[in-house]
Amino acid sequence: MKYQLAITNYNYPFRQPLKTSHGEWKIREGIIISLKDAEGNISYGEIAPLPNFGSETLKQAQKFCSQYSQGITETEINQIPEQFPACQFAFESALAGFSAAKINEDHLQLSCLLPPGKDALKQWQIGWEKGHQTFKWKIGVFSLQEELSWFEQLLNLLPDSTQIRLDANAGLTLAEAKQWLTLADACGKVEFLEQPLPPQQFPMMLELATTFSTPLALDESVGTLRQLETCYENGWRGIFVVKCAIAGSPRYLQQLCEQYFLDLVFSSAMETSIGRQAALQLAMKLSSRRALGFGVDHWF
Ligand SMILES: O=C(O)CCC(=O)C1=CC=C[C@@H](O)[C@@H]1C(=O)O
Numbered sequence: 100m101k102y103q104l105a106i107t108n109y110n111y112p113f114r115q116p117l118k119t120s121h122g123e124w125k126i127r128e129g130i131i132i133s134l135k136d137a138e139g140n141i142s143y144g145e146i147a148p149l150p151n152f153g154s155e156t157l158k159q160a161q162k163f164c165s166q167y168s169q170g171i172t173e174t175e176i177n178q179i180p181e182q183f184p185a186c187q188f189a190f191e192s193a194l195a196g197f198s199a200a201k202i203n204e205d206h207l208q209l210s211c212l213l214p215p216g217k218d219a220l221k222q223w224q225i226g227w228e229k230g231h232q233t234f235k236w237k238i239g240v241f242s243l244q245e246e247l248s249w250f251e252q253l254l255n256l257l258p259d260s261t262q263i264r265l266d267a268n269a270g271l272t273l274a275e276a277k278q279w280l281t282l283a284d285a286c287g288k289v290e291f292l293e294q295p296l297p298p299q300q301f302p303m304m305l306e307l308a309t310t311f312s313t314p315l316a317l318d319e320s321v322g323t324l325r326q327l328e329t330c331y332e333n334g335w336r337g338i339f340v341v342k343c344a345i346a347g348s349p350r351y352l353q354q355l356c357e358q359y360f361l362d363l364v365f366s367s368a369m370e371t372s373i374g375r376q377a378a379l380q381l382a383m384k385l386s387s388r389r390a391l392g393f394g395v396d397h398w399f
């Protein structure tokens with residue numbers, strides 16, 4: 100069957116720029132696709148690229164979609180090359196969307212993404228009042244001394260029942276990573292330290308993972324499923340952060356989860372509600388015992 104394809108580009112400014120050690124991210128740009136079948140039923144998907152994490156660029160995705168202005172078949176969808184992981188996710192999700200039931204988010208355990216720096220000392224309360232028990236805080240954005248001081252204050256503010264994820268976006272030196280992990284081991288409140296070093300320093304992260312008790316999570320290192328499988332084959336048994344919207348084919352992700360035991364955290368790519376729904380569908384299907392990294396509604 101050939102589906103009619105329509106594409107709509109979007110760009111949504113964040114309420115406040117998303118500051119990470121990669122820099123400042125002000126606007127989320129992407130593409131909403133729709134597939135229409137022979138009966139006139141329509142299903143949507145979202146292409147939300149994150150080239151920093153290994154996905155195609157927005158321009159590459161737009162060029163890819165332009166090939167199918169006359170429509171696209173299920174076979175062509177299932178043969179989208181892995182160089183277009185965000186397109187693979189969007190088209191496969193749209194195909195599945197014809198029969199998928201909407202996810203009710205009311206009872207999901209979500210991790211709340213806090214702003215980096217001292218703003219977190221105020222904003223955590225908003226997440227707490229929404230019922231969040233897990234908070235994520237970006238580090239490697241300000242000076243180490245400032246962040247260590249704010250972290251101590253945050254630890255004293257957060258209720259005992261909560262836990263915190265630290266995300267360095269590959270922005271630490273080895274010495275800084277060891278300092279954060281020593282503190283994390285001592286306080287027992289850090290669920291994991293996410294991507295302390297750049298992907299090229301994989302051997303050092305493997306060594307850190309065996310030296311400290313606080314778990315490490317790979318994110319930028321496993322942005323696509325091919326990268327994820329490579330890290331597993333090279334010995335990673337820590338946490339894998341999967342941003343479904345940019346990782347690639349949902350069928351391939353399901354196959355990896357059946358083939359290996361993977362300690363997964365499902366994480367937002369800061370997509371809109373269309374990509375979010377599809378990513379949460381996948382997360383529910385593949386299940387993870389960890390809070391979902393989708394507590395990001397205060398960024399839009
Ligand atoms: O994982 C979460 O809790 C929220 C999503 C999130 O932190 C991110 C989404 C997209 C890009 C990144 O800056 C950031 C991350 O590094 O995980």
Ligand SMILES: [Mg+2]
Pocket residue numbers: 266268293294318319340
């Ligand atoms: Mg991250």
